[in-house]
Amino acid sequence: MKVLLTGSTGYIGRRLKEKLLEKEDVSLRLFTRNKKSFSSKTINSLEVVEGDSFDKDSLREALKDIDVAYYLIHSLSSENYKDLDKISAQNFLDIANECGVKRIIYLGGLGVKNNDTSEHLLSRIETGEILSSNKNVQNIWIRAGVIIGSGSTSFEIIRNLTEKLPIMTTPKWVETKAQPIAVEDVINYLVDSLYLKQSENLVIDIGSQQLKYKDMMLQTAQALGLKRIIIPLPFLSINISSYWLNLFTPVPFTVAKALIEGLKSEVVIQNDNAKKYFPNIKPLDFISAVKKAVEEIETNQVISRWSDNSGKIWDRNHSKEIADAIFFDRKEKDISTLSKESIYKAFTSIGGENGWFDYDFLWETRGFIDKMIGGVGLKRGRRDPNKLRIGESLDFWKVIDVKENERLLLYAQMKVPGNAWLEFKIEDNKLIQSAYFYPKGVLGRLYWYTLIPIHYFVFNNMINSIIKKARSK
CATH class of the missing domain: 3.40.50.720 (NAD(P)-binding Rossmann-like Domain)
Known part of the structure; x- marks a missing residue:
């Protein structure tokens, strides 16, 4: 049949x-x-x-x-x-x-x-x-x-x-x-x-x-x-x-x-x-x-969730949009003494009940604000504490691309005046962590500039914590 x-x-x-x-x-x-x-x-x-x-x-x-x-x-x-x-x-x-x-x-x-x-x-x-x-x-x-x-x-x-x-x-x-x-x-x-x-x-x-x-x-x-x-x-x-x-x-x-x-x-x-x-x-x-x-x-046996539908998110060319991003925050760390597997497992385990390292309260505040203005917030969590697949939700992100021991790309689904992505990539013995933002109008630009001080602490802490977690593994 x-x-x-x-x-x-x-x-x-x-x-x-x-x-x-x-x-x-x-x-x-x-x-x-x-x-x-x-x-x-x-x-x-x-x-x-x-x-x-x-x-x-x-x-x-x-x-x-x-x-x-x-x-x-x-x-x-x-x-x-x-x-x-x-x-x-x-x-x-x-x-x-x-x-x-x-x-x-x-x-x-x-x-x-x-x-x-x-x-x-x-x-x-x-x-x-x-x-x-x-x-x-x-x-x-x-x-x-x-x-x-x-x-x-x-x-x-x-x-x-x-x-x-x-x-x-x-x-x-x-x-x-x-x-x-x-x-x-x-x-x-x-x-x-x-x-x-x-x-x-x-x-x-x-x-x-x-x-x-x-x-x-x-x-x-x-x-x-x-x-x-x-x-x-x-x-x-x-x-x-x-x-x-x-x-x-x-x-x-x-x-x-x-x-x-x-x-x-x-x-x-x-x-x-x-x-x-x-x-x-x-x-x-x-x-x-x-x-x-x-x-x-x-027992982490959840096969599917209501929030995992792909929707029209796939109709867009994210590669082109990311290349056109006006603002970005990039951090790099040498990982030559660590295995790619441990680094990959560390950055693909973020979010949900695992949290976002030392600045969880900032993420939770952003999630609460998002909920109050009709967004998805952080409560969606993640399907599995250790594994990710393309198309599923991760707090207020959507997994756009995931390649084992190589890359994780997340697209922001929170209410934001523009389009935002968060990428983790292993390349030439380096961990490259990048946040991209394409603003919509003046409000979008003000949004990015307002968050620069917070980004400094959050993103520095994030890449350092990923390295630390990989070492502990």
């Missing part, structure tokens, strides 16, 4: 890829914006097509000779995501029909169309409707609500609120009903959808027990061994709730607002097709799903 997987660098896509690779009867092809987001092992062992769903030529190359295609694409990071999602889905369906694809498997969200349906949920529903509109291509439409797993948006929000706030004053949406589901169960439904014998379009709603969001928080506290008090307040608006999530959880304001708007609608199962067509799948209960997610985090 020839299978195309889109969204393979996303939260669900990475996990689904691992499961599909275990299937001996599946010949897997990946469709991605940038091949660099995969390891050399993946690129050498699998067929990878570079492109996106707005480029019909790359779609033709990706969908040629494919039997089943997974559609895990959305444009939530763009302001006009609703229009883009429609164009993307229609392009995909048209080219799939042209190429003779038999089945599209789409993961959407639970919910129904009504006056209270959020823009985000409405977009997911409309995407499913488009993918179901051609009688020549079957659509298996899997609909899930709150996904619980290490690194999922929903779980990170619930876990962070529960851990940090002993007493929570919450808006009335905590009384809204939902049917959460463990990420492992979502993957099982997606994989087993390959083998369905039915030929007609199917909408399959999946989930475990029905819970209010309030119940989820209290059960999360129970799973974590905590006691929490929740006090609903009816006057908290969507914007206030979004700022609350932005401040106390890793998600930025724009994501928080899209999610909060969706929480006013119930997301519960509308059909029993999951039991009918997948009788062997028994979804985990909520507390078990939470405990499993926490175990993965504590």
Whole structure:
């Protein structure tokens, strides 16, 4: 069976890829914006097509000779995501029909169309409707609500609120009903959808027990061994709730607002097709799903996270932008007495719970300011304390390039009047640490000049601490 997987660098896509690779009867092809987001092992062992769903030529190359295609694409990071999602889905369906694809498997969200349906949920529903509109291509439409797993948006929000706030004053949406589901169960439904014998379009709603969001928080506290008090307040608006999530959880304001708007609608199962067509799948209960997610985090077994999507960051030529940078701070140190491996391990372990050496409080202050103005802040942390891969987030940075024992390039995703990069490079027995900045207007220049004294201490300390850490290894 020839299978195309889109969204393979996303939260669900990475996990689904691992499961599909275990299937001996599946010949897997990946469709991605940038091949660099995969390891050399993946690129050498699998067929990878570079492109996106707005480029019909790359779609033709990706969908040629494919039997089943997974559609895990959305444009939530763009302001006009609703229009883009429609164009993307229609392009995909048209080219799939042209190429003779038999089945599209789409993961959407639970919910129904009504006056209270959020823009985000409405977009997911409309995407499913488009993918179901051609009688020549079957659509298996899997609909899930709150996904619980290490690194999922929903779980990170619930876990962070529960851990940090002993007493929570919450808006009335905590009384809204939902049917959460463990990420492992979502993957099982997606994989087993390959083998369905039915030929007609199917909408399959999946989930475990029905819970209010309030119940989820209290059960999360129970799973974590905590006691929490929740006090609903009816006057908290969507914007206030979004700022609350932005401040106390890793998600930025724009994501928080899209999610909060969706929480006013119930997301519960509308059909029993999951039991009918997948009788062997028994979804985990909520507390078990939470405990499993926490175990993965504590044992550094997190495969993917919500913040690891590549997005349009790959559409840019960072090499050219860095070359055009007006300001830069460069430090060099001789490392002839140290191994490249120890230096590489030292600079690729920065951030997250490992911290930023002696000036953590400055980084934390910058992260707090970023959160207050709607940025991503430092709370995203890192997926693994020792390993980095291209495309994943590292506090308020995004990993643009990483080459073993050679280079790490980070792009700043904090709110900043310009574009900024931080690079570590091993070259000719030297460690070269460079900060690049391309300012936007006068404000950007003032921003750089204001930070020069702080940069002096932070960047000098950083390269010296990397050398010190490498020596200790």
